[in-house]
Amino acid sequence: MPEPGVERQLPTDEAQDLIQLVRDIAQREIAPHAAEEEDAGRFPRETFTLLSSSGLLGLPYDGEFGGDQPYEVYLQVLEELAAARLTVGLGVSVHSLSCHALANFGTKEQRSEHLPDMLGGGLLGAYCLSEPSSGSDAASLRTKAVRDGGDWVLTGTKAWITHGGVADFYTVLARSGGEGAKGITAFLVPGDAEGLSAAVPEKKMGMKGSPTAQVHFDGVRISDARRIGDEGQGFQIALSALDSGRLGIAACAIGVAQAALDAAVAYAKDRSQFGRPIADFQGLRFMLADMATQIEAGRALYLSAARLRDAGRPFSKQAAMAKLLCTDAAMKVTTDAVQVLGGYGYTADFPVERFMREAKVLQIVEGTNQIQRMVIARHLAGPETR
Structure with a gap:
């Protein structure tokens, strides 16, 4: 660390x-x-x-x-x-x-x-937006919320839910109206609600200690008092959360990259070949320098975006930029850390192989990096013409 x-x-x-x-x-x-x-x-x-x-x-x-x-x-x-x-x-x-x-x-x-x-108070939450058939195209979600008197009845399946099955509450986006973004409403669902269940967690490349699972809503009944915001406001709520969440992913990516760099530097200073530490060899020194520079650049970018948010200014473009740059940097830095350690880096005896496996998911969650590029481009050139 x-x-x-x-x-x-x-x-x-x-x-x-x-x-x-x-x-x-x-x-x-x-x-x-x-x-x-x-x-x-x-x-x-x-x-x-x-x-x-x-x-x-x-x-x-x-x-x-x-x-x-x-x-x-x-x-x-x-x-x-x-x-x-x-x-x-x-x-x-x-x-x-x-x-x-x-x-x-x-x-x-x-x-x-x-x-x-x-x-x-010790509770743990989960965020339910993605579904088996709607990931990047979140506005096409199908989980339904149907009014029944003073209650809502939720039916459908959410996918790729971090903390699925262990969370005490779920913030759920469900379709309460017509097609598209305007038909989505947000709800706060308790984790022990009748009809709510989680599938067996996914078997993942990394982050094996963090359960990622489908969450099923089989006629889950909740009071209208657990509706968040106005009917049809859910997609707006979801997007506002994702801008902030992308900065969280960026910060996590820099944390993983920093841990990988620290491990690589320590190893390079301790490991000797040809009668001297491998940290003395210019090729490796330059690799470490590039790794450190990418980390500092990523940290500066996510902090810049955060300061815009703290000042109450628009930061959506900068959040997408930070998520893109920081997670790509984490993938590159962790891969290079494995290379610095050579054969040892490829074994579970050292942590860098775990860092590399973990870095990959950060390029995918909360909007793939291809989606981040689309977001940035829209800020620069406007919406795509069709």
Whole structure:
């Protein structure tokens, strides 16, 4: 994980103390068990309980709910956690994403009733947008929400759901009206609702400790009091959450890349060939320099986007840019880290092969990098003509 000497741009002494707290937890509670638990496919629920009790699951939200940190600080917390274990860093990002709808579009009564437990009461959330037949084309989702008196009945299947089957609540986007984006509404569904079930988790290349599963809604009945925002506002709510969530993915990617660089540098300084450390050879030194430069560039970009968000300015284009650049950089840096370690890098005895497998998914989740390029291009040249 990042060494204490990593330069961080933090706005206050309080933020500096917060980062130190996160590093202490990461070094003491998370990193030592990461390899073993990932290999065993074990989800660290107790870690999320610890983070919740430490006030780390509500950081980007209002102070009355235990947060009130700038987004630029919250993202650097994510980076630290992801460097220790991506399952934890990404899990916190997904949890924050699942709270976004209620925190930003819920009524005062809804926020008062649910947010304290969601942000600091030990609960864990999941975000249900994607479906088996609608991933990048999220507006074509088919899960239905049908009114029945003062209730809604949800029927359908969500796919690729992080924390599927272990979450205490699900923020669900479902079709309550006609086709397209305007027919979608958001709901807050308790994890123990009757008719809600999760499939066996997917068998993944990496992040084996983080359950990713289909979630089935078989006539799940919830009160209209759990509808978030207006009917038909769901897609707008989803998009507003994704801009922030993409920055979370960018920060996690830089955390994984930093961990890979730190491992590569340590190995290169310790490993000797031809009578001297391999870190003395120019070809390898240049590789390390390029890796470090990509990390710093990615960190600067996601922080720049976060500061726009903190200032209340548009940041959608910059969020897409940050997600694109940071995750591509993580893939390149982790691959190069394996190369630095040579044959050892290809074995599970060293963590860089795990970092490389984990980096791949970051180019896919919360909008593939091809989708990010489409988003950026639309900001530059306008919508595509048909």
